[in-house]
Amino acid sequence: MTKAAALLLAGSLALVACASDEKDSGAGSKGGSDGDLKIGLAFDTGGRGDQSFNDSAVAGVEKAIKDLGGKVQELSPNDDASNRAELLTQLAEAGYNPVIAVGFNYDDVIAEVAPQFPDTTFAQVDGSNADGKKGDNVTGLLFAEEQGSFLAGVAAALKTETNNVGFVGGVQSPLIEKFQAGFQAGAKAVKPDIQVQVQYLSPAGDFSGFGDPQKGKLVAQGMYQNGADIVFHAAGGSGKGVFEAAVEAGKRAIGVDSDQYLTASPDQQAVIMTSMLKRVDNAVENFIKAYAEGDVEGATDIVNDLSTGGVGLATSGGYIDDIADQIKDFEKKILDGDITVPTKP
Amino acid sequence: MTALRRIGTSLAAPALAVVVAVVITTLVILLIGQNPLTALQVLVDFGETPAQQTQAIVVILNRAVPLFLAGLAVSVAFRMGLFNIGVEGQYRMATVIAAGVGAAVVLPAPLHVLLIMVVAMAVGALWAGIVAVLKVTRGVSEVISSIMLNFIALGTASYLLTGPLRGSPEGAAIITTKEIPESGRFPAINGLFDVLGLAQPRGQLFGFLVVAVLVGIAVSVLLKRTRFGFDLRATGLSPSAATASGIDARRMVIKTMLISGAVAGLIGLPDLLGRTHSFGTEFTAGLGFLGIAVALLGRNSPIGIAFAALLFAFLDRAAVPLQFADIPASVVTIIQGTIVLSVVVANEIARQLTRRRAEHSTGQAAPPVQEPAGPAGTRIDARQEAGA
Incomplete structure (x- = not known):
């Protein structure tokens, strides 16, 4: 067994060595809203299809894309959510901008990743950045x-x-x-x-x-x-x-x-x-539109409450x-x- | 000749398992309307730049370290026919208390780290010890008691985190313990990449990798080269024969569970000492259950578990790039599940083939089977538990 595993691994490593690098690269157009929007969306546990705030965030992104054009890359964390940092990093690395993280669980991770990508604009649903501790390029989308x-x-x-x-x-x-x-x-x-x-x-x-x-x-x-x-x-x-x-x-x-x-x-x-x-959808949509118009300050919170229609009753x-x-x-x-x-x- | 044949059969089982897993996964990917070749390509494509490729290696190794420790913890008990499903609770309790102790004391660097490790191992061992004591004094099945203790551990860890050990400010969304000071952190070993002449990745390679390797060697020596290890394996092979030859089975149960728990106590430390520096509500959970799958895949030998952990981590890494290729990350979970299931089935088939051949060639009763890990029935249960 062990020997087989060794062989298997050696084999896969060999494959790696000659792995083709023809994967399309998105690193070309970095930063700024000069071209088409490339929105990165990192979900919280539950991911897409939760009929809750993850889906709501998707709806917001889709509405923004409908008006502004562009495309979105969605990423869900693995089962134990241990790869959250990888989600944000790889989105930023691939040139997605803005990158939106859904959920307060990204609190520590976004503070770690955002400063490494000063040219990328981040937003975090349910996470505060009023004190700017997560970096100047992170906006908190909060709800009352x-x-x-x-x-x-x-x-x-x-x-x-x-x-x-x-x-x-x-x-x-x-x-x-x-x-x-x-x-x-x-x-x-x-x-x-x-x-x-x-x-x-x-x-x-x-x-x-x-x-x-x-x-x-x-x-x-x-x-x-x-x-x-x-x-x-x-x-x-x-x-x-x-x-x-x-x-x-x-x-x-x-x-x-x-x-x-x-x-x-x-x-x-x-x-x-x-x-x-x-209304995570409205908050996300408004954030993307603000980004497209160059109105995102960073290091602030956008609080969605009754006065903005961010919360309410159906x-x-x-x-x-x-x-x-x-x-x-x-x-x-x-x-x-x-x-x-x-x-x- | 027999040695060759033995190698042949031990290779045949996992090879068959991998083939079956690949076929099933290919079918699944075809069913969801994606191209299996794309998935394969994503699995082995570590990125374009050297830094991206070394980063992929860092991601794999950092994931493999806790998985290896978890598999090791499960396997020690397994070798004696004990089913420690409580690894999950053991490492949770160990991590939260170790995080609390680590943040509360100030010591010179090596001692500080050592103290945290000792505390974690002690707590893990104690928590597993409860299971052992219940088993030898009251005959409670370790499967039941360790599952139940998982729930108690979850609740207790949560109480400790939100109560006495709480370090995060009021109103913070993520509740954590106090941060462990610099002296209690385990330095990264990124220097390794310079030594090997590779590009520096952006992430940090857990220094705990070294500890994991040492623990693996220690367990390996303990099992194979000591009297204790012999007793342990003998008890696992045949409890009645072991008792007849003078091994105190009760004492063995307690010792084994303590060792298993102590190793389990280390599972959370790579993350705690290398990255988060505090235990919090979003601390990685579930590694204890994954450990069962890893131990099964690695057939309970430390080297096998190391490869199983690397294989799991290698597959896990693809979870993000697969999504970039529009393939659901669940494909990874499907591959892992089918591999473990196929390995279990293939092992069983290989075992029976070996036995039949032995019976055939000698005309005598079957020799003791190599490295059995509890009865076949419990193995299947293990997978179900892990998947639950």
């Missing part, structure tokens, strides 16, 4: 998730008949805690005595909570059995399980990130009351049309600064 979640809490509190709602978080990380904090605050703002059940699918450091529909379903079932009639999830792919539980229990659920009503099956559409929108299905005015009121209070939504529960 707590504000959107606050409105989701308001809607849930207005609609609940049992005075009991639930929150299912994917992974107990500071980002998801923003969703929880906003949701709780919103629910309590309408009904101070409301009971909000909170549960996370996995602890910090274990990302399985974003991709475990079975567990999402179990947890949501528990919440419905404990009297909740509306459950809000911020659990990525695990949210499918929450919807299934809602269908089986005949109760309702609130989606997250994108308008999940639009991608759900008909029986699930009946239970998805609304979705807390996080109205598909018309389940919250009757409380639209009350939601508007709360929205106005946040915009006017009468309500400051907490970011930590």
